[in-house]
Amino acid sequence: MPHPAITAETYPHKPAIIMGGSGEVVTYAELDERSNQAAQLFRSLGLKKGDHIGMMLVNCRQFLEICWGAQRAGLVFTPISTHLKRDETAYILENCGAKLFIASHALAAVAGEILALETSAIQHFYMVDGLADGYESWDDSIALQPAERIVDEANGVPMLYSSGTTGKPKGVFLPPPSDDVNAPHPLAGTLGAVFGFGEETVYLSPAPLYHAAPLHYNMMTLYQGGTTVVMEKFDAEAALALIEEHRATHSQWVPIMFVRMLKLPEEVRKRYDVSSMQFAIHAAAPCPVEVKEQMIAWWGEVIVEYYAASEGIGITIIDSANWLTHKGSVGPALVGAVHIVDDEGNELPPGEIGTVYFSGDQAQFNYHKEPGKTAEAFNERGWATTGDVGYVDRDGFLYLTDRKNFMIISGGVNIYPQEIENLLITHEKVADVAVFGIPNDEFGEEVKAVVQPMNWADATDEVAIEIMEWLRERISHIKLPRSLDFHQQLPRMDNGKLYKRHLVEEYRGAHRDLPKTGENDTPS
Structure with missing residues (x-):
């Protein structure tokens, strides 16, 4: 089954895409026709197999139609975060060598700035759901194209960029699994075997499509003839309502979404029937144990977690039953083999913390135009890592501690912010939190906490002291933040990852006295 074309032949009127907010429906016949027209347009513009395009789109039906058109034309397509500014967007477009750029009208301001730069290889500019100077209408343009499949269909691939939480984003290129468009896709087989994806799947997609997991899950749902329900923007109660309305069977989340749903009033949570859910998959960030316990108690043993990366270096997976006997784990390896390695390159025994590596021939990625970073x-031994830190237990289950770059060294003691964040997020007055290290003349670094309160009225010294005292009862004094600040909004991406780098730069570059809301005892 190379494309939705097969489903379009069998079930032309079956919903392929449903937009959660507007209720707009795209049938398989329409998806097949529009993706064919997109591929025809790409060819008419001279784009050939292996050429790159860039996309900066909000969640909309056209997003997936364009992806399928690029897939059928053998292009490398790069979705770009809608939160990026001009320079960040321009860097990605320049780095990937995009020859065509498509933007949403909602992002017309950034799109106009990109057009004005005139420094990239982009030759064609299109806009979805509106027009702006220098941009052609995407919908009007494809409407003029024939709806037949192009004669030289080829397998295209997405090339996504790392989030850039610690530096410039890197393009992760994974070659297509096969040049044969009729060959089965291995990811579809994996999702079918592990998560039960198939033509009966109704997949709720609450996250932005420009992220790796939502993009792949949506594409694979459509590959297998299922229906995907795409939320224009995540809202906790709306997500529950869509599960009930469409009897969703599958979904993919990040832990902060669980937190948002759990912090809804009890009467709101009880209002919606979520019993249709068979697999509620989550990843992208470590999930606090208490949060996951509450989700399993609420939804049942349908919560499944995996650990992976855009680089495709390996996968671990754990279902609810195994997690309840290995709380905090992301599971044993499903693809590849896990190794924990110290700074000298020695493999560590169970229980000892080090850098997480995977071995196996599945790691075929390279960072686009970054051979040095690929080698790093x-x-x-040929094992690959993305810099995460953790340990394995004697059963071979992996536990993530944090990212190596985020580790705080205070008075010679290694402190992992994730442990502190996992506790703080469970406080009833905390909506989001970031913990990181800032300079300290005596200890090298000290622990800093920045909290986004549930209600801004709680951003007071009294509440800060309350939170610190609550935390003091639950964590070692060595790990207790020396100070806690409130921010109205933390720089968290929609895939659950924090741009912690922005906070670190703000505090380390401030050159000012930091408020001492709580006092940390001397590390020893």
């Missing part, structure tokens, strides 16, 4: 991801 592998050790001398």
Whole structure:
């Protein structure tokens, strides 16, 4: 089944895409026709197999139609975060060598700035759901194209960029699994075997499509003839309502979404029937144990977690039953083999913390135009890492501690912010939190906490002291933040990851006295 064309032949009127907010429906016949027209347009513009395009789109039906058109034309397509500014967007477009750029009208301001730069290889500019100077209408343009499949269909691939939480984003290129468009896709087989994806699947997609997991899950749902329900923007109660309305069977979340749903009033949570859900998959960030316990108690043992990366270096997976006996784990390896390695390159025994590596021939990625960074991801044994830190237990289950770059060294003691964040997020007055290290003349670094309160009225010294005292009862004094600040909104991406780098730069570059809301005892 190379494309939705097969489903379009069998079930032309079956919903392929349903937009959660507007209720707009795209049938398989329409998806097949529009993706064919997109591929025809790409060819008419001279784009050939292996050429790159860039997309900066809000969640909309055209997003997936364009992706399928690019897939059928053998293009490398790069979705770009809608939160990026001009320079960040321009860097990605320049780095990937995009020859065509498509933007949403809602992002017309940034799109106009990109057009004005005139420094990239972009030759064609299109806009969805509106027009702006220098941009052609995407919908009007494809409407003029024939709806037949192009004669030289080829397998295209997405090339997504790392989030850039610690530096410039890197393009992760994974070659297509096969040049044969009729060959089965291995990811579809994996999702079918592990998560039960198939033509009966109704997949709720609450996250932005420009992220790796939502993009792949949506594409694979459509590949297998299921229906995907795409939320224009995540809202906790709306997500529950859509599960009930469409009897969703599958979904993919990040932990902060669980937190938002759990912090809804009890009467709101009880209002919606979520019993149709068979697999509620989550990843992208570590999930606090208490949060996951509450989700399993609410939804049942349908919560499944995996650990992976855009680089495709390996996968671990854990279902609810195994997690309840290995709380905090992201599971044993499903693809590849897990190794924990110290700074000298020695493999560590169970229980000892080190850098997480995967071995196996599945790691075929390269960072686009970054051979040095690609080489840095592998050790001398050919094992690959993305810099996460953790340990394995004696059963081979992996536990993530944090990212190596986020570790705080205070008075010679290694402190992992994720542990502190996992506790703070469970406080009833905390909506979001970031913990990181800032300079300290005596200890090298000290622990800093920045909290986004549930209600801004709680951003007071009294509440800060309350939170610190609550935390003091639950964590070692060595790990207790020396100070806690409130921010109205933390720089968290929609895939659950924090741009912690922005906070670190703000505090380390401030050159000012930091408020001492709580006092940390001397590390020893």
